[in-house]
Amino acid sequence: MKILVTGGAGFVGSACLRYLVRQGADPIAYDNLSLGHRAAVPADRLVVGDIQDTPRLVALMRERRFDAVMHFAAATYVGESVTNPDHHYRNNIAGTLSLLTAMREAGIERMLFSSTCATYGLNPKMPMSEESEQVPCSPYARTKLAVEWMIRDFAEAYGLGFTLLRYFNAAGADADGSHGEDHEPETHLIPLVLRVAAGDMKSLAVFGTDYPTTDGTCIRDYVHTEDLASAHWLAIQATTPTTREVFNIGTGNGNSVMEVITACEKVTGRKVPLVISPRRPGDAPALVADPKKLKSRLGWKPRFPEIEQVVETAWRWHQAHPQGYADRPAKRTVAAR
Numbered sequence: 329m330k331i332l333v334t335g336g337a338g339f340v341g342s343a344c345l346r347y348l349v350r351q352g353a354d355p356i357a358y359d360n361l362s363l364g365h366r367a368a369v370p371a372d373r374l375v376v377g378d379i380q381d382t383p384r385l386v387a388l389m390r391e392r393r394f395d396a397v398m399h400f401a402a403a404t405y406v407g408e409s410v411t412n413p414d415h416h417y418r419n420n421i422a423g424t425l426s427l428l429t430a431m432r433e434a435g436i437e438r439m440l441f442s443s444t445c446a447t448y449g450l451n452p453k454m455p456m457s458e459e460s461e462q463v464p465c466s467p468y469a470r471t472k473l474a475v476e477w478m479i480r481d482f483a484e485a486y487g488l489g490f491t492l493l494r495y496f497n498a499a500g501a502d503a504d505g506s507h508g509e510d511h512e513p514e515t516h517l518i519p520l521v522l523r524v525a526a527g528d529m530k531s532l533a534v535f536g537t538d539y540p541t542t543d544g545t546c547i548r549d550y551v552h553t554e555d556l557a558s559a560h561w562l563a564i565q566a567t568t569p570t571t572r573e574v575f576n577i578g579t580g581n582g583n584s585v586m587e588v589i590t591a592c593e594k595v596t597g598r599k600v601p602l603v604i605s606p607r608r609p610g611d612a613p614a615l616v617a618d619p620k621k622l623k624s625r626l627g628w629k630p631r632f633p634e635i636e637q638v639v640e641t642a643w644r645w646h647q648a649h650p651q652g653y654a655d656r657p658a659k660r661t662v663a664a665r
């Protein structure tokens with residue numbers, strides 16, 4: 329199967345691309361490298377380009393005759409979406425419009441879209457099924473929800489088979505430590521805790537201890553990128569030109585910020601100094617998936633269901649690559665969000 333993977337040099341996109349190659353599929357990453365890393369994909373599988381460049385996409389699609397598109401390319405920093413919504417609306421909404429236009433022109437009839445549990449936002453019902461009400465609480469989440477509707481409307485009007493995949497918190501690294509998470513700036517919990525454990529940072533800011541949760545810190549469902557990737561592979565095989573589907577991808581296990589820190593301390597054998605800090609704008613108190621549908625319909629089974637397993641792989645990556653892919657000039661600044 330020939331698959332165009334937009335954002336295929338990013339953290340999740342590249343993990344999926346590498347997984348697809350292992351399954352015998354023929355994926356090509358299309359990435360503008362603004363967030364992605366050249367070293368995350370084999371050189372012969374990377375085309376550098378922007379999804380807003382419709383003619384370029386049409387030409388590539390015609391040349392390579394893709395069977396399907398997996399659409400990962402997006403602006404993803406929640407905090408930045410609050411301060412610079414233009415960037416998010418342009419990349420995520422205008423970018424997807426350009427991609428869908430190109431797909432129509434080139435006659436590609438199947439796609440997967442990387443949506444997010446953040447579209448459920450402040451919904452207090454836990455765990456979240458695909459039918460849970462979507463109440464996005466950040467511009468980022470609103471762009472993802474808008475794109476879900478854009479895809480549904482295009483499918484209705486022009487014909488398109490799609491599966492929307494709502495990820496919970498993507499985490500971990502390739503089991504052999506060869507590829508992993510490298511954001512610049514880094515905002516995600518697990519890599520930041522590991523930086524503190526490694527001595528690269530003095531302490532970890534815990535954003536809020538007054539949430540209505542068991543220990544007062546936010547609860548998330550951390551799903552390993554390889555398990556995300558296997559869900560994509562199952563989903564694309566089940567997507568036909570008439571499919572209209574949506575699946576959550578999460579383990580169903582919620583872990584609080586404090587539990588993640590404890591897991592990191594156990595895996596690394598090091599103490600992580602904490603600084604209790606105010607809540608971070610845009611954070612929902614708890615986001616935990618109900619993965620029943622993904623398991624029963626597609627036969628998905630996570631290989632890394634426990635937080636310690638996820639952290640172990642991330643720690644292996646961090647130890648082997650303390651500077652990440654080392655392809656950006658100003659490394660290791662930490663974003664406030």
Ligand code: UDP
Pocket residue numbers: 406497515516517518520532533534535536546547548585608611
């Ligand atoms: N978090 C934290 N300190 C940090 C980074 C994150 O306390 O330095 C918390 C954050 O508030 C959230 C959880 O960890 O409750 C997961 O955040 P992350 O950015 O990893 O993922 P998100 O849920 O925002 O997609």
